[in-house]
Amino acid sequence: MSESEFRQIWKETYCKSGIQTFDKVIVSFYEDMFDHTFFESANRKKKDKSILSLNRLEKIYWIKDTLCDTNAILKKGWNNDEKKYFQDRRVAIVKGNYVVIIRFTGLLKAKFVTAYEKNDIENILKGPDFEKSEKFFGEEKA
Numbered sequence: 001m002s003e004s005e006f007r008q009i010w011k012e013t014y015c016k017s018g019i020q021t022f023d024k025v026i027v028s029f030y031e032d033m034f035d036h037t038f039f040e041s042a043n044r045k046k047k048d049k050s051i052l053s054l055n056r057l058e059k060i061y062w063i064k065d066t067l068c069d070t071n072a073i074l075k076k077g078w079n080n081d082e083k084k085y086f087q088d089r090r091v092a093i094v095k096g097n098y099v100v101i102i103r104f105t106g107l108l109k110a111k112f113v114t115a116y117e118k119n120d121i122e123n124i125l126k127g128p129d130f131e132k133s134e135k136f137f138g139e140e141k142a
Contacts (some may be wrong), residue, residue: 003096006057013113015113022070023137027102027110037115056116063115066092066100070114074130077101077113089113090130096120097130104136 013028038056039049066072069092077089078084090106099121101113116125 003052003119005043005124006060007034009060019064019067021067025108025110027067027112029112032052033112062098063100063112066094066098066115069094075127076125076130080128085128087133088136093124094119099124107136107138
């Protein structure tokens with residue numbers, strides 16, 4: 001498949017209507033996120049995102065599958081700049097090391113942040129579990 005065909009899948013699957021998670025959160029996606037999600041950096045220090053990643057592209061549907069997976073491991077997202085956990089980020093982990101991060105923007109609403117495979121996942125697994133808050137889930141937290 002060509003890059004343009006994958007961009008069309010991204011647009012149709014994710015951007016047109018978003019994805020509803022297993023716990024009823026509507027996650028929004030935007031066309032310009034394609035590059036961030038499916039390109040890798042030739043130089044990690046520059047973070048240039050210059051190489052289209054076939055490995056990432058072959059997992060294009062894993063993002064949706066992860067968000068819908070009731071068995072995903074859910075953790076709080078880490079804010080590397082402030083060295084503390086975000087209250088509005090949720091990290092979902094499936095298949096041992098596939099990570100999808102969303103940022104909550106309102107009641108049962110979130111925005112896709114990123115998705116990737118992480119070889120050394122222990123630091124995420126050791127972090128605190130994600131907790132549903134009234135701000136993002138309303139009074140019903142179950």
